[in-house]
Amino acid sequence: MPEFLKLTAPDEALKRFMSHLPAAQPRRETLPVLEAAGRVLASDVYALEALPSFRRSTVDGFAVQASSTFGASDSLPIYMNVVGESQMGAEPNFKVGKGQAAVIHTGGMLPEGANAVVMMEYTQEARAGEVEVQRAVSVGENVIEPGEDVKPGELLLEAGKELSPAVVGGLMSQGIAEVEVVKPPRIGILSSGDEVVDPLQVPLPGQVRDVNSYSLSALVQRFGGEPVRFGISSDREEDMRARARSAMDACDALVITAGSSASVRDLTARILAEMGEPGVLVHGIRIRPGKPTILAVCDGKPAIGLPGNPVSALVVGSLFIKPMIYHLTGRKTTVPVAYLQARLSTNTPSQAGKEEWFPVSLRQDERGWIAEPIFYKSNLIFALAKADGLIRVPLDANGLEAGQVVEVYFL
Amino acid sequence: MPEFLKLTAPDEALKRFMSHLPAAQPRRETLPVLEAAGRVLASDVYALEALPSFRRSTVDGFAVQASSTFGASDSLPIYMNVVGESQMGAEPNFKVGKGQAAVIHTGGMLPEGANAVVMMEYTQEARAGEVEVQRAVSVGENVIEPGEDVKPGELLLEAGKELSPAVVGGLMSQGIAEVEVVKPPRIGILSSGDEVVDPLQVPLPGQVRDVNSYSLSALVQRFGGEPVRFGISSDREEDMRARARSAMDACDALVITAGSSASVRDLTARILAEMGEPGVLVHGIRIRPGKPTILAVCDGKPAIGLPGNPVSALVVGSLFIKPMIYHLTGRKTTVPVAYLQARLSTNTPSQAGKEEWFPVSLRQDERGWIAEPIFYKSNLIFALAKADGLIRVPLDANGLEAGQVVEVYFL
Structure with missing residues (x-):
């Protein structure tokens, strides 16, 4: 069986993960x-x-009794007595009777007796204290009633x-x-790897700085969670288990990034499997970067195991951390993800059977936006830090062609 | 001349506004x-x-001298002595010589002497302390050099x-x-209108609560500005001038919402015209809602006059406040606006010659997202508060048809 068939498709992985989460009980x-x-x-x-809390005009014009305007037209206007002006912000202290009109502004309160407004455009000044009405209005026309909204x-x-x-x-x-x-759900974040050191430390030969604790914290903040960092675990099973346990106990969810060594790749899965029912739901996803991703639910709390590579962790993390946090915050619907359509600048090969994500930079010409894929060797964080967005090559595509319209997503 | 020809097209309005802004000098x-x-x-x-700060392997496998693997193949493998394992996070304390190999993990440091890595997949365990190499590698293969990223x-x-x-x-x-x-630029926000009262006050008949100071503050925050509220001005020219002046002096930009009465509609323009050179650049835009919008630059500081209606203020405000704040924060490029493509649920009439924005609610069927326009009478804020997004009907369109694909923007 080809390897990719043992892996779960991204959509199916997300569905399985979300369906095992209990109803949110946000603080x-x-x-x-x-x-x-x-x-x-x-x-x-x-x-x-x-x-509104009172009967308002939706236009500038004259407040009237609709019946007084019956039959009015350009050629046969009706003349009305202007009995006052409805001042903005005040209750008119006069009434509008049959054959009478009052000056009124958009948002102004209708005087007692008036039940419609003739728009300014269909009136003309006549003699002093008189207005010529050139169009009939029906009851409620150009008026919004109390409680209508x-x-x-x-x-x-x-x-x-x-x-x-x-x-x-x-x-x-x-x-x-x-x-x-x-309240923002607390998301425990745990880095691991014998080679990983605190970023404020100067790495010795063979060591690298912990990037993931910080980039994933920023991601968690962005989606409305409260990141809680639990430091860096060594690759020793007992160490990682103890730290994962205390993170899970203190938080509403857990995100672990694994060390990059193959020997520890399954450590996270083993630890999450023991941490509560049902345990690991997905282990390996048909996606690049991010194949070794683990999705678990342990006694009602979600846990995500991400690859240690900073680009993989961030790309695949955002696909699963966002809906997880949205669920924990009790958002009603999965809010759709906005994107930008752009033309691809160059052919972008990919492997069918895997959903692939490429960082792109954007530029504009007279026909619109152009996405230029950033090819990189080592999944270095700066390939992503310098990018404007990511494009997705669907599971079944054999790459994309130059000129093709693609959807650019923003991290 | 038809009225809409006296108005400025939205794109042209934005261009004229932005081109008059001096280079940003953010704090x-x-x-x-x-x-x-x-x-x-x-x-x-x-x-x-x-x-990286050291020579790293990008795969799991065996670190070797490339020349030792010359000619290796499935049928003619080369046998090498395994002289050690490069431990994660540590500098190997041994060397790899001709005909020798060392176990190495992804991200591990190459031992002295090694200049390439054979992937695990192309090796096989031989006798104890020996590995069978089935493929030749060239110098630097599966290796990332210090400073390469x-x-x-x-x-x-x-x-x-x-x-x-x-x-x-x-x-x-x-x-x-x-x-x-x-530092977030300070955006002064001033509401106006004789009918407008503080939202914590119970409005008397004819009065309405100040919505704009708060919705626009939230908008300013979202785009990276610091909103500073300057209260509610009456429709008296001296009052508004004094408040606008002190807001402009204290802040990096000014946003005023006008009272809804026609008699005060030009007050904002008059005040902004006097406030500094070049003054009012755009007065009236071919857009709905939001036609009476004013764009000005006064002695190097931008000012936006918005209609008092809460929906107009928010829709048209977001089109101009966002690029203004982005400019003031020194963002290099105009970041493109992401959207979602959806099918329109129903015919949506609009007037050619005006860009129109409609609030929509979103739902999903098996073919994708559907946008359902929310038609409303009085531009009530809840038409927008309940909406999932906005759709744009372009300047020259005579409405949109049911089934047509539209771009949904999120506020």
Whole structure:
């Protein structure tokens, strides 16, 4: 059996992983709305008040009784007495009766008696205190009724919704100054490898700095999690088991990056398998970079084992860490991933049966965006740090051709 | 002349606005790398050290002198003495001579004397202490040389680059723990309108809560600016002028939302025109919502006058506030905007000659994403708060048809 058939396809891997996660039970906290921007609502929000709270005009013009305008036209205008002006921000202290009109501005409050507004464009000044109305209006025309947008008690926003700028505005429109949001789930991050040292240390010959703890922490932050670093484990099984155990106990999820040595490649899987039921769900994915990825759920908590190579860890990590954090924060739907369409600058070979991801740099010509693949030898982090985005070559493609339109994803 | 010809097309408006902005002179601060994630580099970063710092293997296998493998094949393998194993994280304390081999792991350091690695797959255990090599390798094969990825002194990252997770990793790989980043530019935000009251106040009849100060603050935060709110101005010219002046003096840019009354619609333009050279550049844009937008540059500082309607302010605001903040933070290139392709659920009429933006909700079927336009009467903030994204109907289109593929943008 060819090796890639023993591996799980990326879509199937994600589905299996997500389907084993128990319903999210996020922790909550109450924050001022603006501080909570970008966070996720922990509970449904119901309307406290009607919106609008009074009968408003949606145009500039004249507030009238609709019946007074019956039959009005360009050639047969109707003349009305102007009895006042509805001042912005104030309740008019006069009434509009039959045959009467009042000046009104967009957003202004209709005076008592008025039930429609004639747009400025269909009126003309007549004698002082009089206006010529050239078009008939029906009851409610150019008017928005109290509660027409929002009724008190109505469900406004569901738990799981992100506090976008529009949601922030929506909450303020109801006078809601504080809101219950989801606390960022704690994601334990553990690096491993006998060759890996703290990045502030000067590596000796044979040693490399720990990149993954930091790049994955930034990734976790970006997706709304709180990264908690548990240092660097040696390749000794007892060491890694002890650190993985304490990370898992203290956090809502665990991300381990393995040492790059082949001898320790299965260590993570062995440790995760013992850590709780059902244990390892996926071990090996038809993806490049990132083949040796492990997905597990241990007694209700998700765990991801990533390859130690910094590029692999980040590329494949983002594919699985993002939906994991979104689940833990109780986001209702899997938010679709936005991308940019661009033309490929050059032929990009790939192996059928594996989904491949390439870093690209972007440039623009008169026809649009061009994606230039960055080919690299050693999966060095700077291949990714210098890139503008990533392109995906689907599982079944034998590479992509120059000029082909590709989707560029942003990390 | 039809009215829309007096208005500026959105692209042209943005171009004119950006071309009048002086080169950015962002303030700087030094932060720990992880705290700076998502911020923008204030200065170029040069390599301190070579990467890798030693000669590494890129595969699991046997480190050899390439010349020893000359002529090796499946049918005529060469037998070599195994003289040791390169331990991960340590400098091998032995040499590899002619006809000798050493066990090595991915990322391991080559012993002195070795200049290539034979992949594990092309070897076979022979007698104890011996390995059968079935393929010849050339000098440097499966090896990465010191400095091959990064040379000391090399330009690694340019000022203006965002600290993405990969950039965070890249900096740590060089042992760079702190980094000089751009301080968020201060964006003054001023609401206006006689009818507008503080959102924590209970509005009287005719009054509405200030939504824009908060939704625009969230927008400014999202794009990397620091919002500074300057309260709510009345529609009196002196009041607005004084507040606009002090906001502009204290900040790097100004965003004003106008009251919705027609009588005050030109007030903002008048005030911005007097505030410094060249003053108002664009007054009125061929866009819906957002037609009455004003773009100005006053003595080197940008100012945007937005319509008071919360949806208009947010939709059109995001089109101009984002590039303005990106410019002020010194981002090198206009980062392209990502989107999602979806099929339109229903015919969406629009007026040719105006770029129109509609909020949509998204759902999925077996063929992909479907965008369902949310039609609304009063530009209520909840039309946008409940939406998943926005679709754009281009300037020259007479609406869009059901089934047509559209680009969905996320606010």
